[in-house]
Amino acid sequence: MSEFKKVEPLVKPKSNDGGLGEIPESRPIEELVAPSTRLKSQAELDSEMTLIRLETEKLRLEKEKLELEKLRKDVMDIRRKQEEERVSRETVQESLAFDRESRIVNETYCTHMKGGASDTMMNGGPAQGNDTSNYAFMQHTLTTGVTFRLCQRCGKTYFPKDPDYRWAMTRPTKNSASTGCPSPGLVRYPKAIQIRSEIEHRERPKDQYEWDGHEYGDQQ
Numbered sequence: 569m570s571e572f573k574k575v576e577p578l579v580k581p582k583s584n585d586g587g588l589g590e591i592p593e594s595r596p597i598e599e600l601v602a603p604s605t606r607l608k609s610q611a612e613l614d615s616e617m618t619l620i621r622l623e624t625e626k627l628r629l630e631k632e633k634l635e636l637e638k639l640r641k642d643v644m645d646i647r648r649k650q651e652e653e654r655v656s657r658e659t660v661q662e663s664l665a666f667d668r669e670s671r672i673v674n675e676t677y678c679t680h681m682k683g684g685a686s687d688t689m690m691n692g693g694p695a696q697g698n699d700t701s702n703y704a705f706m707q708h709t710l711t712t713g714v715t716f717r718l719c720q721r722c723g724k725t726y727f728p729k730d731p732d733y734r735w736a737m738t739r740p741t742k743n744s745a746s747t748g749c750p751s752p753g754l755v756r757y758p759k760a761i762q763i764r765s766e767i768e769h770r771e772r773p774k775d776q777y778e779w780d781g782h783e784y785g786d787q788q
Contacts, residue, residue, distance in 0.1 A: 668767070672767060672768055672770060673694070674692070674693075674694050675694075675723065675769075676771075676772050677694040677772065678694040678719060678724065679694075679696050679698070680695075680703050680719045680721065680724070681703055681704060682697045682699045682702045682703070682704045683702070684696050684697040695721035695722060697721065702741060703719075703739040703740060703741045704719055704721045704741070704743075705717045705719060705720070705736065705739060705741045705743060706720060707743070707745040707746070708747065708748070709745070710762075711748040711750060711751035712751060712761045713750065714727065714728065714761060714762065714763060717736045717737060717739075720743075724765070724769075725767075727763050727764050728764075729764040730769050731769055731771075
């Protein structure tokens with residue numbers, strides 16, 4: 569009979585040691601720590617630790633400085649935005665005040681009459697009609713029962729509580745009056761009923777207001 573040679577397995581069987589065989593062998597401190605470090609004195613080690621702490625503190629302060637600069641920039645942005653809003657509000661208020669004043673002047677110096685030369689209204693000047701027998705007034709009675717007049721040339725209104733209401737209501741006009749349907753619901757709330765013009769009524773200077781033979785003060 570021929571002899572058979574025993575063949576060793578290619579993969580060695582794992583040992584049943586609970587994994588202890590995979591733990592690396594312990595190494596001496598001389599191999600784990602560099603010789604230059606082992607030779608340093610305690611004073612040198614303390615000095616290095618101090619430098620490390622100083623560098624860490626320096627980086628922390630640098631971070632806080634950057635955060636402070638960002639916060640300062642945010643505050644400046646907020647203040648700039650607030651200033652822009654303030655200027656914008658003031659500009660709007662000034663514009664509204666200018667428009668209101670221009671309207672008051674236009675209404676004050678308008679003669680409220682029909683006729684007259686068209687060149688008197690050039691550049692937005694007050695209308696200077698001269699037909700004393702025909703005022704440019706429209707008369708309307710609101711649903712609340714309040715009767716008012718409105719100048720077709722300047723837009724001035726005359727309500728019962730205006731100082732020159734009586735004067736306006738006695739001016740002759742060829743325009744037909746109109747009226748709205750009564751609204752009992754509004755009458756129940758008298759505070760909601762308009763009885764005075766929104767725009768201030770100013771007295772026209774006497775020497776400018778005698779063009780029709782009537783003075784402002786005589787008709788209040």
